[in-house]
Structures are given as structure tokens and as C-alpha cells.
Amino acid sequence: MTRTALVVGDGGVVGHRLASYLAATGAWRVIGIGRRPQGPPGVTHLALDMLDRDALLGRPQAVAGVTHAFLTAKAPAADAAAEAELNARLLHNMIDMLEAGAAGLQHVALVHGTKWYGCHAGPYAVPAREDDPRGPAPLFYFDQHDALAARQRGRAWGWSTLRPHTVWGYSRGTGNNLVTLIGVYAALLREAGEKLAFPGTPQNYEKQSQATTADLLGQALAWAATAPSCRNQDLNLTNGATFRWRDLWPAVAAFFGMEPAGPAPEPLTQLMPRYEPLWPRIQRKYGLAEGHLEELVNWQYGQGLFSVAWDDGSSNDKARRLGFAAQEDNRTALLRILGALRRDHIVP
Structure with missing residues (x-):
């Protein structure tokens, strides 16, 4: 070394x-x-x-x-x-x-x-x-x-x-993590017997995004x-191509065995306190890792990201020109990280 x-x-x-x-x-x-x-x-x-x-x-x-x-x-x-x-x-x-x-x-x-x-x-x-x-x-x-x-x-x-731009990954003990937030959000709505509504605004659902x-x-x-x-x-440095949440959201819903739906009518910070009492039951039901919900999610952080109405985009041309050609497929990457959260008993 x-x-x-x-x-x-x-x-x-x-x-x-x-x-x-x-x-x-x-x-x-x-x-x-x-x-x-x-x-x-x-x-x-x-x-x-x-x-x-x-x-x-x-x-x-x-x-x-x-x-x-x-x-x-x-x-x-x-x-x-x-x-x-x-x-x-x-x-x-x-x-x-x-x-x-x-x-x-x-x-x-x-x-x-x-x-x-x-x-x-x-x-x-x-x-x-x-x-x-x-x-x-x-x-x-x-x-x-x-x-x-x-x-x-x-x-x-x-x-x-x-x-x-918007790092997708996971680490225990931090609520500022978008993929973990999506996983917890989906688990709570599924336990309540509801469809998987998109947790953001209609504009955010349709705009071009990067990660x-x-x-x-x-x-x-x-x-x-x-x-x-x-x-x-x-x-x-981004995954490469842009995406729209409207195109990725059905795959997220399928991962959790849920029916997808369009944007939720309420902001996350108003909506989710009604579902939070379900989390201890979900932890026991699926044998999830112990820990408080606030260690996994920060609804205010998610609400901020899912409220942006304008297109996001960065050029990777300089990195490619200097020699870094690797990239990620957004859909594949998102499902892979959700799978790792499930494997490690963070979400069901």
C-alpha cells in the first residue's frame, strides 16, 4: 500500500x-x-x-x-x-x-x-x-x-x-438521505394500506432531475x-442522463408491491406525522434494525428536494474529457440502493 x-x-x-x-x-x-x-x-x-x-x-x-x-x-x-x-x-x-x-x-x-x-x-x-x-x-x-x-x-x-447532485446512498444515523426517506415513506404508506403517492409537487414530478x-x-x-x-x-459528477420522477416512480412502487399514484396533496411535513406512529409496528413486523425514525428521515429535507420546480442539470463533459467515463443508470441504481436498505433491515 x-x-x-x-x-x-x-x-x-x-x-x-x-x-x-x-x-x-x-x-x-x-x-x-x-x-x-x-x-x-x-x-x-x-x-x-x-x-x-x-x-x-x-x-x-x-x-x-x-x-x-x-x-x-x-x-x-x-x-x-x-x-x-x-x-x-x-x-x-x-x-x-x-x-x-x-x-x-x-x-x-x-x-x-x-x-x-x-x-x-x-x-x-x-x-x-x-x-x-x-x-x-x-x-x-x-x-x-x-x-x-x-x-x-x-x-x-x-x-x-x-x-x-443529490447523492443517492445510505448511511445509518442521518436523516438527510433521499433514498432512505423514500423507503421509509413507502413502508409507512403500505402499512396504512394506501397507494404510493409521489411525495412532492406536480412540478417536481414532471421536471428533469439528476442524481x-x-x-x-x-x-x-x-x-x-x-x-x-x-x-x-x-x-x-452525476450519474449521466437526466430523469423525471414520473418515469421512475412506478418502479419504486413495484419494488414495494404497491400501486403508484401521482403527487400527494399535502407537503411531507404536514402529511407524515399522521403515519409516524406506524413505524414501531413496522419494525417489529419485519424485524428491522432498532432506531428512532428521526435517525432515518428528515421530512423537511425531503420536502425541500421534492418541491423544486425547475430543471436540474450538470454537464459531465469535463470529467469525461479528463478521463472518468463511468456512469450509472438512474432506475437501476435507485432500486439497487433500496435493495441494500432491505438487505440490511433498514426498510422492509
């Missing part, structure tokens, strides 16, 4: 998949950092708070030998300005720790997204390209990007940022961190 990866946020949707992917290759030693007591199999996990700079600088030996660092964690805050400051500080702390203990550092990678282009604020130019103007500030992507570029000047190591699987993102992060052509580059 000539490469050692540091994955900050190895318990999240992206970090867990990336750390697992790197460890499974057999070509990487993987160190994970997160607040949870343990990380993925095959990963040396450190339960550290990345916002505690003194504690991090007190353990430089923890990152000895690290050649590639991946920041996949996000520190949430009450508002966008506070979140930008907090996550810039998190990045600075990580680089300080690496410069203190990782003499052979080669690359630092960040995971951002299409909010860079303002996709969350209103219609934007699609397909978005990496050199398009920034969307509205404040946004922690901008603060981190500027800080990383400044810290790298004059250093031997390089950087990259990847911009996925990026955590599997594909993990592969792309590893590639960009080791490809000379990607040094100091920003890269969009």
Missing part, C-alpha cells in the same frame, strides 16, 4: 462509501475521522471533533503517512453565513493537522455540489458547467474553495473539488485525487 487516505466524515453517506471503496481495493490504507464510535470495516477510525483545533494539533501522529485527504463532512449551523464560517474553520483545522503530521501529503479533495450554481435558489443555466458564475452567497462551498486554493499556493500538494450515487462519487473522488490531469480542478 503506497497510498494512505484520510476520510473526514467516514460515517456519512459519501464518506462511508468512499472509505469502504478505498479499503476494498486493497491498494489503500484508510484512516477515518468522525464523531461516531466506529467507522466502516477495514478503516482505522478516529473519533475526533474536527472543530476542536487544539485536540487535532495535539495528535499529529494520527495522520502520519497520509497522502490523500478527503473532506466529506459538513458542520451544520443555524444560517448560511454561520455555516460558511464553521465549515471554512473545519477545513483550516484539517489542513493544519495534515501539515503538522502528514509530510508526504499529495492531494486534498472536497465534496461540494450543484448549489454552487444556485440550483437551490431558483432556475439556473443548465447544463451547468464548472466555469459558470457562482450562485448566491453565503454558501460554505465558496468559503472552503477560496480557503483551499489560498492554502495550497506554494505547496507540493494539489486539490480537487467534485460537484455531485449521483455514492458508489459513483466514491470512484470519482479516488480517481480525481490520483489523476495528474485533475490537479487543482473543479469537476461536476
Whole structure:
């Protein structure tokens, strides 16, 4: 093993998949950092708070030998300005720790997204390209990007940022996970004997959307961190083709043995509290993993994603031109991830 990866946020949707992917290759030693007591199999996990700079600088030996660092964690805050400051500080702390203990550092990678282009604020130019103007500030992507570029000047190591769109994957303990939310939502409606109504607006049901699987993102992060052509580059990364939920929803309903229906008449945050009392019964009935519903779903998060009325789209041309040709079929990927949730007894 000539490469050692540091994955900050190895318990999240992206970090867990990336750390697992790197460890499974057999070509990487993987160190994970997160607040949870343990990380993925095959990963040396450190339960550290990345916002505690003194504690991090007190353990430089923890990152000895690290050649590639991946920041996949996000520190949430009450508002966008506070979140930008907090996550810039998190990045600075990580680089300080690496410069203190990782003499052979080669690359630092960040995971951002299409909010860079303002996709969350209103219609934007699609397909978005990496050199398009920034969307509205404040946004922690901008603060981190500027800080990383400044810290790298004059250093031997390089950087990259990847911009996925709505990551599809799963990880226990986080409610901001769209596929898990879909699975729990379907299980609750099925237990109530209802059809599987789409949990969003009519406009969202019909618009063009994009997604990026955590599997594909993990592969792309590893590639960009080791490809000379990607040094100091920003890269969009999606599954490839766009989709419309109206076309995918019948397949989701079939997966759960349900009849599909069009958009639900109420927003998720108003609709789902009436169904939540069914969850303990579903857990017992199907022998699901123990845990509270709020650890699996955040209805407000889902409502936000399923309320967007304008088309989403990012160009993957730059990544393909630089050498990353892999892509995912949206329908196949969505059903695969739902199948993994069922296999691991997260949803029935």
C-alpha cells in the first residue's frame, strides 16, 4: 500500500462509501475521522471533533503517512453565513493537522455540489458547467474553495473539488438521505394500506432531475485525487442522463408491491406525522434494525428536494474529457440502493 487516505466524515453517506471503496481495493490504507464510535470495516477510525483545533494539533501522529485527504463532512449551523464560517474553520483545522503530521501529503479533495450554481435558489443555466458564475452567497462551498486554493499556493500538494447532485446512498444515523426517506415513506404508506403517492409537487414530478450515487462519487473522488490531469480542478459528477420522477416512480412502487399514484396533496411535513406512529409496528413486523425514525428521515429535507420546480442539470463533459467515463443508470441504481436498505433491515 503506497497510498494512505484520510476520510473526514467516514460515517456519512459519501464518506462511508468512499472509505469502504478505498479499503476494498486493497491498494489503500484508510484512516477515518468522525464523531461516531466506529467507522466502516477495514478503516482505522478516529473519533475526533474536527472543530476542536487544539485536540487535532495535539495528535499529529494520527495522520502520519497520509497522502490523500478527503473532506466529506459538513458542520451544520443555524444560517448560511454561520455555516460558511464553521465549515471554512473545519477545513483550516484539517489542513493544519495534515501539515503538522502528514509530510508526504499529495492531494486534498472536497465534496461540494450543484448549489454552487444556485440550483437551490431558483432556475439556473443548465447544463451547468464548472466555469459558470457562482450562485448566491453565503454558501460554505465558496468559503472552503477560496480557503483551499489560498492554502495550497506554494505547496507540493494539489486539490480537487467534485460537484455531485443529490447523492443517492445510505448511511445509518442521518436523516438527510433521499433514498432512505423514500423507503421509509413507502413502508409507512403500505402499512396504512394506501397507494404510493409521489411525495412532492406536480412540478417536481414532471421536471428533469439528476442524481449521483455514492458508489459513483466514491470512484470519482479516488480517481480525481490520483489523476495528474485533475490537479487543482473543479469537476461536476452525476450519474449521466437526466430523469423525471414520473418515469421512475412506478418502479419504486413495484419494488414495494404497491400501486403508484401521482403527487400527494399535502407537503411531507404536514402529511407524515399522521403515519409516524406506524413505524414501531413496522419494525417489529419485519424485524428491522432498532432506531428512532428521526435517525432515518428528515421530512423537511425531503420536502425541500421534492418541491423544486425547475430543471436540474450538470454537464459531465469535463470529467469525461479528463478521463472518468463511468456512469450509472438512474432506475437501476435507485432500486439497487433500496435493495441494500432491505438487505440490511433498514426498510422492509
